[in-house]
Amino acid sequence: MQTKMDKLVWAKYSFAGDELVEEATEVFLNRFDFEEALSDELKEAIGFDLPEGEEREAIVSMRVNQEFFRNTLLTNYNSRCCLTGLSNEALLVASHIKPWTASDSKTEGPAPDNGLLLNALHDKAFDRGTTHH
Template sequence: MNFENWLDQIGLSKRTADSYSGALSRTISGWAIEAKLIKRPLTSIQSAQKFRDVAEQIKALTIFQEKNVKGKGMYSAALNQYEAYLDDTSGETIQEDIEDVLSNDSLEKTEKLTQINARVGQGKFRQQLIDQWKGCALTGFSDTRFLVASHIKPWRASDNQERLDCFNGLLLLPNLDKVFDLGFITFMECGGIKISEMLENKPLLGISADMHIELGDAHQAYMAFHREYVFEKRYGG
């Protein structure tokens, strides 16, 4: 799946997808090539980690900062979207996380297995979410065969205890899990949904402004992290 098809799949219009794709492959790539950060267009990069490293250098360029302000954040959004695309389609992030667990000498063998299962949404972590939510946390859909066990505070940002904490998890339908994981939606302290202005075709994704989730006190710190570092950082509300 190429970048433009992925943007279409997550609900962006063709016009928006074309804007991001063009900005990435031509304009931003041109700045990066001129600054000798890369030799080929950014779209030739298929490693999420390599792209993150290059993107940070691009964001430090004066021309990028000036044009990004004039473009109301469009260029930074294009970079963020391509990073999300690579994370979503390469499988690299999950594999790296599993390798980090396996190489962690401070964890016992059984602890490593527990954490790996939690990372891929299985095992005890998933069962605890099923027991807690009884179904999709947002819609109430109860057939757990179709539901995804998702971390609120991303796995990579969590410590060993947080990774296994059932209050750092939501049980969601796949479409809702995807938009939450990518930062297109988040939830306020009261449980009300907050939707990024960049998310298009909301009805097709089953998302509406009146959606609500029941959050307990133990969920709040995790959701606050999601609002600040996943939702607001990536899409700026």
């Protein structure tokens, strides 16, 4: 149920989207100076002067046969997360039951029976040991 006030507010702002955003931004910027509002102690603690982003070259080790591992799990689980049923392949991760670092990389690492197909959230939780059954 709409009140009279709801109708008035809706009538005033429903067709003024861009104008409303500009007005709200201006009010916010004029009324609140973020840097000024922080104490010097807090600025120092959070590192208010952010460092510049930079790039560097790195040599990294990469696992081989990961594409085989992932594709096999996608097939085995019909491209669905084994816990939630999520079927968006971009959000699915081929997870190792026994961590790669603790596995024999030649036999256990790429073995599909050492894998679960999980969505990204549950994969992260599984890796951190926070999933419960």
